[in-house]
Amino acid sequence: MSTVYDIHALHPSKDLPASPSSELKNAFKSVFQKMSQSGPVSITRNRKREAILLPADLYDQIINELASKDPLELLRQDYETRFADMQSDVSAAAYEDAFSASPAALGDAAKAHQAD
Structure with missing residues (x-):
């Protein structure tokens, strides 16, 4: 089971x-244990912050x-869902029906839809 972190309790990198x-190069195990605990x-180089070592579960979270707060990501997910729905057999049959229908049948369908 993966750990759930409170990302709002995280500190800016300068405070870590x-x-x-x-x-890290010479004693990865001790740095990894520090991160785990x-x-x-x-991670600093010449006393300048260069990287952050964090648990994989936290990174994924x-x-x-x-992504859940990114408006473009939400639109992408909606698009992907709608596109997947359009790939179904039902959608393919509706597409074929629409493009093989006669002009009179299309007119009748439009009138019926307008009445709804």
């Missing part, structure tokens, strides 16, 4: 515990939450 990149760790 720091580990020099040389420590206390959460994200800022952040990405999912950001």
Whole structure:
């Protein structure tokens, strides 16, 4: 079962515990344990923040939450859903019916739809 993190309780990278990149290179296990125990760790090089080491579950959660709030992502998901619906056998049959219908049948369908 994956861990759920409260992303609102996360701190800016400048406030995270720091580990020099040389420590990560030479002692990955200890930096990884620090991340596992206390959460994200800022990786520094020449005392400048260069990267953040964080749990994979947290990364996935952040990405999912950001995507759920992105208006373009919401539109993309809606488009994908509608497009998938259009690929069904029912949609294919309706498409064939519409394009093989006579002009009179199309007129009758339009009038019936207008009456609804």
